[in-house]
Amino acid sequence: MEGTHKRRYNSELRREHAEATRLRIAEAARALMIERGFADTTMSGVAAAAGVAVQTLYATCPGGKPALVKLVYDVTLAGDGRQVPQSERPAVRAIVEEPDPARKLAMYAAMAVAILGRIGPVHRVLRAAAAAGGAGAGDLLADTERQRRTGSHQLTGHLAEVGALRPGLTADRAADEAYALTSIEVYERLVDVCEWSVEEYQDWLARTLAGALLAP
Structure with missing residues (x-):
């Protein structure tokens, strides 16, 4: 022993x-x-x-270097150096366990905003590198978008399982809407260009997700 x-x-x-x-x-x-x-x-x-x-x-x-840049992105996304899948992290588990659908989406919006705030500067570097033909930058950006879509499908699949999606809205279409609303481009336009506060953006995102996805 x-x-x-x-x-x-x-x-x-x-x-x-x-x-x-x-x-x-x-x-x-x-x-x-x-x-x-x-x-x-x-x-x-x-x-x-x-x-x-x-x-x-x-x-x-x-x-x-491509693996180094992926490490930077993954650690920045997670906020730490632990090799734990996003789906197993406490913030995601808390969303799954929350019984109220609107509250689920408010928590999801808060998590998305925290991630977007961390990842923004790195994402801008990668976009510039991809535009200049930097080795691996474009592939990494494409991979991160696939991961975001997967995360959106996990969210809306869960909402569908608990019967929370609005009538006529499929989990796939709901995932597309969540994926678009939580994009870095929307965040940058509202926060950086329109000069919304992060709190205003988070409140808008939570309300917009709820209005778009949930049954009345």
């Missing part, structure tokens, strides 16, 4: 160390990308900024 406990303890320490390293690398890379742009952010520069060996960087991101 003592040996099993020690192995479990050592395994937990290794996991925590790996998560801390992932987070440190992602934060260093994100800061350099925002400061210098995609093209001028190098693997050696990130390793130096993160305080890790270049070999450690490549071990964490075995695909090179």
